[in-house]
Amino acid sequence: MKIKLWINEKEFTDDVSPDIALLEWLRSKGFYSIKRGCETSNCGLCTVLLDGKPVLSCSTLAIRANGKYVTTLEGVEKDALEIGGFMADEGSEQCGFCSPGFIMNVIAMKNELTNPTEEEIKKYLVGNLCRCTGYVGQLRAIKNYLKSTKEV
C-alpha cells in the first residue's frame, strides 16, 4: 500500500506491507536512533513523535503514519545534544540504549507541559524504562535542562 509522509520535514513515499511496524520501516530508511527494545509496548525505547505526539513506533503500523509528520531523534539533534549533555553531567546516560526514546519523550513533554512539577515529570516519563540509572540522575538532568531553557 502506498504511503506518503514527512520524516524530520523531508517527504518520503513508499509501498509498504500493511503489517510492518513504523519502527521497522523507519530503521529500513536509515533512522537508526530508534531502538528496538521490548516490542511489547512497555519500554519506550522506540518513541518517535507522530504529528507532535509521542508514540511507540513498535506498536504503530507504518501505514498509519500515512499523511503525517514523523519526528525522530535525527530531526532534533540540537535539542538531543543539549539534553544529552545534562544527562552526562548527572551520570544518567550510562549504557545509553534508552536515551534516544527517553530524549524524544522529554521533548514531547517540554512541548506539552508548561513548568511541569517533579510529579508531572515523573508521570510523563514513566513509560521510558532504564535498566542502568535508577532514574534519580535522569530526573536531576531533566530538571536542570528545563531550568536552563527558562533562563535563556
Add this chain to the structure above:
Amino acid sequence: MKLLFTIDQYVIAESLEEAYELNQSRRNVILGGIMWLKMGKKRIGKAIDLSALDLHKIEEDEDCFYIGAMCTLRDLEVHPGLKKYFNGIIEKSVESIVGVQFRNGATVGGTVFSRFGFSDVLTVLLALDTYVELYKGGIVSLSDFMDMPRDNDILVKIIIKKDNRKAAYVNQRKSATDLPILACAVSNVGNTWNIVLGSRPAKAQLISLRLSESLNEEQINEIINVVEDKIVLGSNDRGSKEYRSILADVFIRRNIEEILLGGNHED
C-alpha cells in the same frame, strides 16, 4: 523483524456500513490501537481502519459526554471537560496505563469492545451512567454490554451521562506501569451506591445497592459483605484471591469515605 500478526489487506473504511460488512468475515478485524492485537499471531485477512470516520472526537452537551471509538486513552486523560467531572476518576483510571506514548496509541473503542479483564477504564466507566453505541445494536448500557457475547458489531461511541454523581477510584499495582492487581470504583447518586471491582482477575463487575445518601459504619460493612458475596475474586500471578479480598475491603471503604468527604462531580 516483523510483527507476529499478519495482514493481507488494509482497508480504510469509508463508512460504518462498509466497515460492518467487512467485519462479518471471521478473518477480518477492526483495528483499534493494536496494543493487544500485536501480541498475538492472528492471520488477518482484511484489517479494517476506522480512522476516516470522524470517531476521534470527545463532544459534550448539557447532559452527556460523547466519546468516539477512535479517541485515545490520552484524549480521555487530558480532556478538560472530563477532568472536571466525577471527581476526575476518568483521568485517574488511565494515568497508570503504561506511559503517555502507549496511551497516545490505545483507543477507547479497542479497550471497551474487547472487555479486557484487567481494564482500569471499564472499572471506572461501569461506576458511571455509561452507554455504548453500537452500529447495528443501537445504544445499550455498558453493564448490559459487558454481559453480551462478542459479536461482529462495531462500537461507534461511548456516552456518559452527567448525572451529578459522586465517584472515587483506587487501584493497586505491583509496579507503576503494570496491569492492576485490583481496581475499584465507587459512585453515589441519590440513595444508590455503585461498587465496581475490576481486574478480579476477570472483567469488571458492578453491584448497585439502594441505601441512603449518607452511610454509617454498619451500612458500609453491609456493602462490603454484599460485594464479597456477589463478586467472585480469583488468583493469578499478580495476586491471590485472599489478597484481592483484603484489598477489596479496604478499597471499597476508602472510596466510600472519599465520597462521603465530598468527592464530587465538579470542582
